[in-house]
Amino acid sequence: MTETAQKKVSTLPGGGSLRIYMNGALVPKEQAVVSVFDHGLLYGDGVFEGIRAYNGRVFRLKEHLDRLYRSARAIVLDIGMTPAEMAGAVLETLRANGLRDAYIRLVVTRGVGDLGLDPKKCPQPTVFIIADKIALYPKECYTQGLEVNTVSTRRNSSQALNPNIKSLNYLNNILAKIEAGLSGAREAIMLSLEGYVAECTGDNLFYLKGNRLVTPPPSAGALEGITRGAVLDLAPALGLMTEEKLFTPFELYTADEVFLTGTAAEVIPVVKIDARSIGDGKPGAQTRRLITAFHTLTQRDGVEI
Numbered sequence: 001m002t003e004t005a006q007k008k009v010s011t012l013p014g015g016g017s018l019r020i021y022m023n024g025a026l027v028p029k030e031q032a033v034v035s036v037f038d039h040g041l042l043y044g045d046g047v048f049e050g051i052r053a054y055n056g057r058v059f060r061l062k063e064h065l066d067r068l069y070r071s072a073r074a075i076v077l078d079i080g081m082t083p084a085e086m087a088g089a090v091l092e093t094l095r096a097n098g099l100r101d102a103y104i105r106l107v108v109t110r111g112v113g114d115l116g117l118d119p120k121k122c123p124q125p126t127v128f129i130i131a132d133k134i135a136l137y138p139k140e141c142y143t144q145g146l147e148v149n150t151v152s153t154r155r156n157s158s159q160a161l162n163p164n165i166k167s168l169n170y171l172n173n174i175l176a177k178i179e180a181g182l183s184g185a186r187e188a189i190m191l192s193l194e195g196y197v198a199e200c201t202g203d204n205l206f207y208l209k210g211n212r213l214v215t216p217p218p219s220a221g222a223l224e225g226i227t228r229g230a231v232l233d234l235a236p237a238l239g240l241m242t243e244e245k246l247f248t249p250f251e252l253y254t255a256d257e258v259f260l261t262g263t264a265a266e267v268i269p270v271v272k273i274d275a276r277s278i279g280d281g282k283p284g285a286q287t288r289r290l291i292t293a294f295h296t297l298t299q300r301d302g303v304e305i
C-alpha cells in the first residue's frame with residue numbers, strides 16, 4: 001500500500017461513492033477511469049481475479065494472488081507490486097468501503113501505450129481493484145437448480161491460448177454465453193476441441209455418480225478454479241471420492257447430480273442439460289451437503305479485513 005493510498009483511506013467520508021483502488025490510490029468511482037490507450041481495453045492484454053470476502057474475511061486470498069501472479073508471468077506482465085503489497089491493497093479497498101461481504105475484482109492491464117500490439121509500448125501496468133456486491137444468479141436458481149446447454153463454441157485450445165491464463169480475453173466464453181442464451185439456457189457447457197467437457201463460461205463443473213465426485217482436469221481446458229479447489233478439499237469429509245478425468249457429455253446426462261462452482265456463483269446445482277433432466281431433476285442431496293459445507297467454510301476461513 002502506498003502512502004498516497006493510506007492517506008486517502010484515512011480521509012474518507014462515512015458513506016458516499018464507492019472507492020476504487022486505482023494505481024496506488026483510493027479514488028471515488030467517478031474518477032476511476034482508464035485511458036482509451038490502455039492495452040487492456042484495446043487488446044484484452046491483461047489479467048484479473050474475482051475474489052470474495054465473507055463475514056469480514058477474504059476467502060483464499062493467497063490462492064487468488066498466486067493465480068494472478070502465475071497468469072501475469074505467463075503473459076510476461078510485470079505487475080510492479082509484490083503479492084504482499086497486492087494483498088494489502090485488496091484489504092485497504094475493502095476497509096475504505098466498509099465492506100465485510102463483497103465481491104472483489106482485481107485487474108492488471110498491460111497499461112497505457114501507443115496503438116499497436118507491442119507490449120513494449122506500455123511502460124507501466126494499470127492496476128485497479130473494485131470491491132462491490134455481486135449476485136450472479138437469482139436465488140431460485142440455487143433452490144431449483146440451473147438449466148444449462150452444451151454449445152458449439154469450443155473452449156480455447158491450450159495450444160492457442162491456455163485457459164489457465166486468467167486473462168482479459170473472455171470473448172471465447174462470451175460467445176458461448178451468447179449461444180447458451182439464444183438456446184434458452186442461463187449457462188453454457190463448453191467442450192474442448194477433442195469433445196471433452198471443459199467448463200462453463202465462468203464456472204467449473206462437477207458431476208456425482210454414487211459417491212464419486214468428478215471434474216475435468218485443467219488439460220481439458222478447465223480453469224483451476226479456487227472454488228473448485230475448495231470443493232475438492234471438502235469432499236472427502238463428506239464421504240466422497242474425488243477424481244479429475246476427461247469425460248464427454250454422456251457422463252453428465254447419466255450422472256446422479258451435476259453442479260457448477262465459481263467465486264461469484266459459489267456452488268450451484270444443475271438440474272437440466274440439453275433438455276435432459278439430471279438425476280431426479282431436482283438439486284441433489286450431495287450437492288446440497290456440499291453447498292452447506294462450502295458456506296460454513298467461507299464463514300470461518302480467510303484473511304481478516
Ligand code: PMP
Pocket residue numbers: 050173199200201202203204222223224225226227228261262263264
Ligand atoms: N472458469 C472460468 C472460465 C472462470 O472465469 C472462473 C472464474 N469466474 C471459474 C472457472 C471459476 O473459478 P473460481 O472458482 O476461481 O472463481
